[in-house]
Amino acid sequence: MKKYLYKSFIFLFICFAILNFIMLRYGGNIDYFYNKFTTPKAKSMIIGDSRSMQGIQPAVMNKYLKNEGYTLPVFNYSFTIAQAPIGPLYTKSILKKLDASVKNGVFIISVTPWMLGSNNDNDNSKGEFHEADSPPHNMHFVNMNPNYEYLLKNLNYFHFKALFRKKSTMHKDGWLEESNLPDSEAVFKHWKSIQKGLFANMDREKKVSSYRLKSLDTLVKKLNTHGEVYLVRMPIDQDMLELEKKFYENFDTDISDLAKENNVPFLNITKDIDKKFETYDGHHLDKYGGKDFTKYLCELIIKNKT
């Protein structure tokens, strides 16, 4: 038995060492979200879905806001619509990731109609949330490196093979850099049609949840005690915007009301028709468009600073 245990231990140790090395060295390449849980608690945050995860770059914010008196650096704690729509679960995770001692942070909450949608068969008031089993909600430890809890609970999310291509990189500041961009108009159109298909599906399968809207209100109130909160509606192509309007017609009004009630700015960039930022699928800003947008967002923040 001793010989068996000894050899098994050696084998497991080798496997463990390899795994550890990859997770520490290439954590941002093998999983879209892993690095979100390996970094220290955040002083300032970007909250939202895949749009803000790719379109708002903390490095740019840190550069432009460094003399504005905020507690930096900014950390992008955005996920995807499927995983982390606005709701009590996401709020709980945000508060877990937030450094509670911060009093003067800056918090960008990227809001979209889909972020306030719930599955038709979910009753949020009874605690039914489609995102319940996904990260970040299944994570107890959000600032541990390497994070074995994430590995054990979310092994399915890992794509170790991606290490060879490195087309997507999740940076240590939480920004997802997507380098796989369309190389022709035809590819762009194809990708956009896929996104439209997803929107159409969501329109069928989801309904606007007043529970999530209330939850957004709670989130804003809680973050307000740690610094300045900005509600932001990021730019997307006009036809995609129409689909969002179809799903949630009074979205702008509801968010405006909520912002006024909490005395925070609502920066609705979709209304800045003279501003055009590049997307790679009509929905997500590409890394160049994201950089321009983040810079523009910082200008707006400085302008609106209380």
Add this chain to the structure above:
Amino acid sequence: MIFNSVVFLIFLPIAFAIYWLLGKKSLKVQNIYLLIISYFFYGCWDWRFLFLIAASSLIDYYVAIGIKNAQSKLLKKRFVAISLAMNLGLLGFFKYFNFFADSLVDLFNVVGFQADYVTLNIILPVGISFYTFQTLSYTLDVYKEKIEPSDSMIQFFAYVSFFPQLVAGPIERATNLLPQFQKKREFSYDKAADGMRQMLWGFFKKVVVADNCAVFVDQAFNDPSLSSSGELFVAMIFFAFQLYGDFAGYSDIAIGSARLFGFDLKQNFAFPYFARDIAEFYRRWHMSLTNWFKDYVYFPLGGSRVGLDKKIRNVFIIYLISGFWHGANWTFIMWGFLNALYYVPLMLFKRNRRNLEIVAANSFFPSLREGYAILETFIITCFIRVFFRANTIEDAFIYIQRIFSFEGSSFGNLDKVSIAVISFMLLVEWFNRTKLHGLAIENKPLVVRWGAYVSIFLMILFFGKASDSFIYFQF
């Protein structure tokens, strides 16, 4: 709980450690512990069906004692009938009720009677086809006096529910497995180390080979009209490897896990894709089921020691039942029928027992003739398997028709990873084709062994895909 899950990777070492710590005490402790962890393992999927396994075990336990104690042949037969009725009744209800109800209504409608569809929302208990056959073989073997009935309920319950093979086999005969529950297991380094190797190879086959192939296969079979002839052909070939990787991988993990606990399960796959004819193929594919049908159906029907017409009948019966065992769908019956059709000429020309040994047993390369025979057998079984995979018989015909339409010349966006891992698997298994499993490399130098272990781990890490089931769970 499934093998390719993190939960199992945590469960197994804990179960193993406690087993050998407790196991020092007595056989009874070993068996009680195995029973508990086996029920826990199954209960993680759906605890309600534990009652079904318990009921099945309980009835067969007492039926076997009844058979032993019965004074007359008639009474023994009655006990066997109870076991048959109970096991086949369970299987029939859970697996075939809706199939028969639907088929009957279809038949009524064809002859002009209007009948309503009455189907029940029945969940198929995982592993029911496997453990009912296992308990059935026990009572039949007791009846045939091949084995004494178990005098310990714990032993018998642990044998029926033994977790490595409970869900998808191998279907273990009482004659092989039950005696192992009657003797205290001692830890054996060689056995455990080889079990680990076999498990590692099983994981590779499942998560690397099968689950990579599955992506291409699912795409092609879900809507063949979207794929070119070349793509459909490749998907058909990939399906063969998906099925093999999935099922043989499961068997390897099951056999390997059992070895960690001191048990020897029967080999379930013996490199079937190196078979030179269909007879050899089924002697090497899902051997525990093939042998079950041979011993409990084929031989009682007279086997091959009857007239030609009955011989042919028996072959068709065996393959049709085998098809039906796989699932309540006409596609499986068609699959069985085509296998029988492919087998019969071999039998007529008395060539069905020509290839009993593994190919090129005494050389490294097969002869040209053998190579051709392997390829031909493989391709034909692939075509037959289209019926196994398709949702309906009509879909299968459309699929094959589309392959031969030669529409769209390309092979599509061929997944290089799948091709590479299939080639690697075939190469490794070719080297070890005379052994009990693909990674039986205990006699190789240390560097080769450890190089292989680490390489396979890396391949699993980099090329493995996560799926939440095994194909044979549905059967």
